[in-house]
Amino acid sequence: MDVVVVGAGVTGLTAARALTDLGHRVTVFDKGRRVGGRLSTRVFANGGRADAGAQFFTARSNEFACAASEWEAKGLVHEWCRGFSSNDGHPRYAVRGGMGQLATALAGGLDVTCSVHVEQIRVGADGVIVTWPEAHGHGAGRVDADAVIVTVPVPQASVLLGSNVLVPPISYLPTLSLMVALDRSVEISSSGGLQLVEDPVLSFVGDNHAKGTSVSSVITFHSTSDFAASRLDDPISSISDRLLRAARPYLKRASVLETQLQRWRYATPVEVFPKRTFSTEDGRILLAGDAFGGPKIEGAFLSGMAAADQINRGA
Numbered sequence: 001m002d003v004v005v006v007g008a009g010v011t012g013l014t015a016a017r018a019l020t021d022l023g024h025r026v027t028v029f030d031k032g033r034r035v036g037g038r039l040s041t042r043v044f045a046n047g048g049r050a051d052a053g054a055q056f057f058t059a060r061s062n063e064f065a066c067a068a069s070e071w072e073a074k075g076l077v078h079e080w081c082r083g084f085s086s087n088d089g090h091p092r093y094a095v096r097g098g099m100g101q102l103a104t105a106l107a108g109g110l111d112v113t114c115s116v117h118v119e120q121i122r123v124g125a126d127g128v129i130v131t132w133p134e135a136h137g138h139g140a141g142r143v144d145a146d147a148v149i150v151t152v153p154v155p156q157a158s159v160l161l162g163s164n165v166l167v168p169p170i171s172y173l174p175t176l177s178l179m180v181a182l183d184r185s186v187e188i189s190s191s192g193g194l195q196l197v198e199d200p201v202l203s204f205v206g207d208n209h210a211k212g213t214s215v216s217s218v219i220t221f222h223s224t225s226d227f228a229a230s231r232l233d234d235p236i237s238s239i240s241d242r243l244l245r246a247a248r249p250y251l252k253r254a255s256v257l258e259t260q261l262q263r264w265r266y267a268t269p270v271e272v273f274p275k276r277t278f279s280t281e282d283g284r285i286l287l288a289g290d291a292f293g294g295p296k297i298e299g300a301f302l303s304g305m306a307a308a309d310q311i312n313r314g315a
């Protein structure tokens with residue numbers, strides 16, 4: 001079958017890899033400049049690196065634990081710790097060089113085109129038609145497929161599909177991520193990670209150096225969703241200043257060399273659909289993602305696998 005996958009995050013890349021391995025012809029499009037979506041690693045002027053979105057992953061299901069073991073055996077991922085406030089026995093895996101490297105590895109050998117912002121997905125007489133306008137050096141384009149897997153956040157999927165497909169009403173919470181490169185190491189905790197439960201501004205602090213992601217000291221600070229919701233569209237400088245003020249106590253005597261900010265409008269789905277995919281009646285359009293498999297990397301992987309399986313069974 002000819003399958004188009006919209007979105008090259010964990011879900012899309014997992015589905016594309018599984019379908020390609022089964023012999024289908026798969027093309028992946030992503031509007032970003034590189035693959036990964038919410039797996040994103042920023043690079044700093046001094047060579048430091050920081051994970052902007054997901055910081056680590058856990059593997060609770062056998063299916064995902066098998067994939068994690070394969071990645072670990074290849075040296076792609078490593079165990080960071082087994083909990084932040086105490087050891088709960090569950091490994092937290094980090095990715096060598098940053099979470100973006102996992103996406104790059106998953107994309108290896110696949111037909112992936114970045115910087116293509118899909119505009120519309122509609123059902124034609126013989127299949128599904130995916131179109132995009134001219135932008136970022138790509139001419140306007142169209143591709144016809146037997147089936148399409150849409151892995152973009154559900155509110156965005158709803159826009160692409162128009163009023164002909166009624167998608168499940170799933171909303172998302174935002175997060176703001178401030179990454180701070182420092183002139184020296186600071187100790188955040190014994191593992192380098194800290195989950196904050198009562199702070200009104202910050203929800204997570206992660207030391208990318210302690211995690212093994214960065215050669216130099218770069219700390220990632222994630223905001224609470226309430227803070228992000230109230231500031232999401234403010235200017236970068238004003239958000240960064242406010243987050244940096246909240247971050248100060250963790251920086252101790254270190255000097256700030258550089259900051260970078262990432263806005264995540266669709267960070268975490270509030271509701272999770274009761275099935276791992278949602279499909280149109282004819283099975284030609286499938287929605288998949290962490291809103292279907294569960295709001296984490298593992299859920300995205302499981303949803304991607306389920307979408308591939310569903311398409312393959314219908315082939």
Ligand SMILES: Cc1cc2nc3c(=O)[nH]c(=O)nc-3n(C[C@H](O)[C@H](O)[C@H](O)COP(=O)(O)OP(=O)(O)OC[C@H]3O[C@@H](n4cnc5c(N)ncnc54)[C@H](O)[C@@H]3O)c2cc1C
Binds near residue numbers: 030039116289
């Ligand atoms: C701040 C933050 C912290 C997190 N921390 C963790 C964590 O520690 N552990 C964990 O397990 N999970 C964490 N998560 C969740 C995890 O990152 C996600 O569950 C997972 O990455 C979702 O993958 P996905 O492929 O479903 O979606 P995405 O990664 O969002 O991929 C969707 C892709 O679709 C593309 N796209 C969108 N619209 C279009 C369009 N019109 N045309 C073409 N392409 C389009 C986007 O560019 C994107 O690449 C975190 C997420 C955030 C934001």
